[in-house]
Amino acid sequence: MLSQTLILEVGIAVFLVTVVGLLANKLKFSVIPFFIIIGMVLGAENAPKIGHIDLSFEESKPFIEFMGRLGVLFLLFYLGLEFSVGRLIKSGKSIVSGGLVYVCLNFVSGLLIGWLMDLPFKEMMVLCGIMTSSSTAIVAKVLTDLKRTANPETEVIMGMIMFDDLFIAMHISFLSGLILTGSSSVWTVLGTSLLALGFILTFIIVGRKLVPSIDKLLQDTTSEIFILITISLLFVIAGFSETIHVAEAIGALLAGLVLADSKYIKKIEGMVLPFKDFFGAMFFFSFGLSIDMYSLGGAIGWATLAAVITIICNLASGYFAAKFAGMKPRAAFDIGFTLSARGEFSIIMANIGKAGKLLPVIQSFVVVYVLILSIVSPLLTKESRRIWNGLFGEEKAPVKKKKTLSDLELQAKND
Template sequence: MLSPTLVLEVGIAVFLVASVGLLADRLRFSVIPFFIIIGMVLGQHAPQFGLVDLTFAESKPFIDFMGRLGVLFLLFYLGLEFSVGRLMKSGKSIVTGGSIYVLLNFLAGLLIGWLMDMPFKEKMVLCGVMTSSSTAIVAKVLTDLKRTANPETEIIMGMIMFDDLFIAMHISFLSGLILTGGSSFWSVAGTSLLALGFILAFLVLGRKLVPSIDRLLQDKSSELFILVVFSLLFIIAGFSETIHVAEAIGALMAGLVFADSKYIKKIEGMISPYRDFFGAMFFFSFGLSIDMYTLGGAVGWAALAALVTILGNVASGYFAARFSGRKPKSSFDIGFTLSARGEFSIIMANIGKAGGLLPVVQSFVVVYVLILSVVSPLLTKESRNLWNALFGKNDAATKPKKTLAQLEESVKLKSEIKSEEQ
């Protein structure tokens, strides 16, 4: 039986999420750490005031389901934005820089997992967590700093696309490794190959259905339009879950199919509010599941991992800048921007939780994401100043300022030349 205060509790939860979101916007910070922190503070140890239970014990299953929808909308929207063709057109520099980025961060995950003496499954989750940059935070930072038109931004977004492609494959691998409970190499390999086959089949066969989908959506009211889109999204995601492929991958594949629709702009416009709302509830529900008093043991390791991530990303940014012919100082812009961690790290942490992995993985991810989602935007904002402080300004590229006498002499000379020509 549903609690009589369910709607009230959900309303309070949404109000609190909106409040910290407004605070984050006022402080010009990423909203993601604020959503997680308010969930932790109001989780297992929050007080109860009469009918209002700030632990959200009764409403937590419903809030968790809202968060689950948030994952689907986040991945579906990513699929709408993603294009393999665009990635190939981004150039060799993007693929090379993206490969180095993935390799360095994956190795960093192996290093931290080895230092923490974690089992193989936990190490693989850590590798994914430390490799997955936050597309949402990166896009927001670039917009807030008005850097969307900068030359290095094309490199950053290309590397993000490459990383997202890798993360999609890694999530499918984790699904086979963790969610199916397989213990032998062949059972894990079989499930992983099934996930890979599901992805490839969707890329090949799904796109052939786009003309039929377009005809289905043609001249439909907004109500019917969104019902058709939602029904296909949930059916595809639900079907993928039944064959032990993470439902997030199903949502991503659905997005990739709809990306070729001639109604792509209308779909994006309708999905965006749902992505933002349910995405916020996803981070809040993740915070509710965390006991903040158990995070102490993960703080040191997460801080070390964050430092390794930043250094590795600056190194990958250096190579990406070099291969694309950019100045070395662009490595700070690229590396610091890509260091943000958020939604995909938490998705993989939730896979680990669903598979019954060690609780320290959850604690580690919470602190790691909180550190980088706050520090990365700050470093990105000060990237130019940090470069100048460490390596100095490029005086050769700076034109010396002319004195007033020099400017007058220049004007006089131009006037004389013009008189002679006449």
């Protein structure tokens, strides 16, 4: 039976999320760590009460968790809308060069931390995904806030993120086969992973051919029918994906990738954006609610070490990316610091581990790791030029030699 205070509890939760969001914007920080922290504080055992309302949200927690689940779908769906298949193909060179170095360095760093923590294979694979997945949401916000969207290094950054997103999609499919099937057989896991890969490729190929038919369906419809068609496609595709052990998040991403080629893409984005923002905020809040803040102590040291290694690896990948793109070495700091942000994808990876009943240390690790990098990365990105100048000195523009009167007379004579 639903609680009589369910609506009030959800209303208070949304209000508190709004308050911390306003605070984050005032301080010009990413909102993600604020949403997680308020969830952790309110989810604690000694959370305060207002009359009969328990601010630990025990009654409304299942509903808030479902809202967070929707947040994952809308976040991934919107990401797919931003990165169409056509755009991925056109950006192939910038994606493969810098992106491959980025993924390899971060994945190996995950293996290193997992080995140092003496984690089992499944937990180690989740950890590798957590440390490899940059936060598209934070990166996009930082670039916009710092007014760097038109900078030459931004194209490289977005290309590397697109490659990373593709890798993460494959890795989530692999983890789904490894963890969610509950099988320990190598052949079963391999078969499930290949099925997932086959589904993804088939869906993209077939889905692109169905876009004209979808456009006809969307043509001359009311806004109500338009959004119903769009969201029904999202939910059906995501739900079907889960039935074949492909994470529902990947199904949402695929739906976005296909609809990105629709001629109604701008209208779809405009209608989906409010859902993405609202349910996305509830996703981070609900994740915070599920965390016992008093159990984080054992993960602080490892997560801090992992965060430092992530920044170092990303600076290295930024150096190679800048070199491949023919940019100045200082662009490595802009690229590396920007890509160090961690957020939604790391949490999705951890949630897969939680669903598979892996060691609780993964949840504790990801909280501290994401909090550190979602706060530190934007700060380092903002000061990247100053840090470079402090370490290597400011690059001086070449001084043009002033022409003397005799030089001008000689030039006139030659002309």
